[in-house]
Amino acid sequence: MKLLSSEIKNKVLESMIKIIDGKREQILKANQKDLDAFNKDDQALYDRLVVDNHKIDGMIQAIQEVRNQEDPVGKTISDLTLESGLKITNKTAPFGTILIIYESRPDVTIEAAVLAFKANNKILLKGGKEALQSNIVLKECWHEALEENGLSKDWIKLLHLQREETREFLKNPTEKLDLIVPRGGERLIKFVKDHASCAVLVSGRGNNFLYVAKDADWDKTVKVIVNAKTNKISGCNALDKVLIDKHIPNYENKLVELQQVLSNLNVDTLVDKNIGQVIENAPTVSNEDTWYEEFLALKILLAEVNDEDEAIEMINKYSGGHSAAILTESNDSAAKFMEQVDSAAVYHNASTRFTDGGQMGVGAELAISTDKLHHRGPLGLKQLVTNKYYVFGDGHIRE
Known part of the structure; x- marks a missing residue:
């Protein structure tokens, strides 16, 4: 996977801030279509679906916060030179491709994607059907920001899959998946864990x-x-x-x-x-x-x-x-x-x-992880990387 410079990633985020701010009316109209089609019996889900100007301000703030944070990729964790002369450096590295499955909340289309992108990951977004119109407009904002800075729209994709199609994609993905983050209730988490063929980072369940x-x-x-x-x-x-x-x-x-x-x-x-x-x-x-x-x-x-x-x-x-x-x-x-x-x-x-990234000083968060591997609690920018060892030798062989 291509490593993007901090400069180009931040330029995309700067573009995104301007685009979202300029398309407030379009975002609100799309969200109203979702609200009109929603069964209001589930008040909690309805509350998560609502987008207003305050929510849009929150999206912009999340992007600004991530833009201002230090790039988490390529940071040296350890650097050792052994007696043999072999040099071993451990650095932070992107996961690769992250699939984020979530229910109802259109702001996740911004908050999750901005974190994953700044950490140099490709993002696949699978939002709930109840937020389809809102998510389509927000995805278009991402694509405009990427293209404005000479990057492929493939960095951020919105998946349009029904339940059976999602199950098949989890079992036999049509492209490489490195991590899946389900954000939602227990049924969603169980569904993903039962069918996923790669690592799943569990989040979202309270009690x-x-x-x-x-x-x-x-x-x-x-x-x-x-x-x-x-x-x-x-x-x-x-x-x-x-x-x-x-x-x-x-x-x-x-x-x-x-x-x-x-x-x-x-x-x-x-x-x-x-x-x-x-x-x-x-x-x-x-x-x-x-x-x-x-x-x-x-x-x-x-x-x-x-x-x-x-x-x-x-x-x-x-x-x-x-x-x-x-x-x-x-x-x-x-x-x-x-x-x-x-x-x-x-x-x-x-x-x-x-228990919230912003309240705990982490900044914007992808989710609250209840897993113990690889991180527990708010998943902020610093937690959206894995690590890689770089080993430098000069004809070294193991005896």
């Missing part, structure tokens, strides 16, 4: 937990729970499950207060059988599958635990490995929780909504 320790500051706790649950229900970093230590002072009163606060915000509350004895009007969890579920809705599950150990055990069993938080005034309890909970991001006295 995030928060544990309220017995010494938690209650005002702080309610504030964090409300933010983590209601700030953006369609976010993979939204809160789904709250585990409450039964030894907190005024336990029953606080449960009732929390349920009332959530009810006033139109949040549906599920409870386990123990909390159900206190909050009698709330439906009780009857199926263990609910514990594994990412809600993506104004819905939350409240459950009782005996102590921190039980909370850690439950989180490691049921969560999606995305984000988990502890509310406690004890640094020791927080340290134990954060070390033992197996999630990409762990929090002490803070909302899970901060």
Whole structure:
């Protein structure tokens, strides 16, 4: 694969900023067609589909941020000269071709592609049919920017494949694939993993937990729970499950207060059988599958635990490995929780909504990886490279 200079890549991004800004009306009209054709029953998916001027500003900002970041390709990781005189240099290198499969969000057509392109990867975009018109216009913006700078449109392609065609492409790709990143729910991730013939980097699944320790500051706790649950229900970093230590002072009163606060915000509350004895009007969890579920809705599950150990055990069993938080005034309890909970991001006295590239100082992100290889957490520009060894000899042979 041809390595592009940082200069030419940045010129493409500069062109892209101007093109998107100049085509706002065209982008908004295309998005309105998608919105008009969409079944609004799925509010979370609908929210992700909407493009307005604020979203377009966000696209432009993402491109600007990536344009200003250092090129991640060709950076020396290690440089050794052995006693034999053999010189071994390890450098960052592009993956090659990355396929990104995503649902609903047209802004991913910009944010994912800009990261992959700056890291010198060819990008194949497979957006959901619900965002087709929006994605077509955004793809045309990419192609205009590439051609304006003398590059082939093949660097960024939008795939138009039905489900069966996608399955066949994953099994028998018509061009070389090096990495697939599915961004979406569990069904999409399972579909890709079941059929892919190359590496898959799992991202997007939340099912995030928060544990309220017995010494938690209650005002702080309610504030964090409300933010983590209601700030953006369609976010993979939204809160789904709250585990409450039964030894907190005024336990029953606080449960009732929390349920009332959530009810006033139109949040549906599920409870386990123990909390159900206190909050009698709330439906009780009857199926263990609910514990594994990412809600993506104004819905939350409240459950009782005996102590921190039980909370850690439950989180490691049921969560999606995305984000988990502890509310406690004890640094020791927080340290134990954060070390033992197996999630990409762990929090002490803070909302899970901060698991985001921009919020964590990474910048624009391709996704939030819940895999452990090759990276976990926000996948920013620096994480979209692999590595390559360069070995220099002078007739060296291995004895």
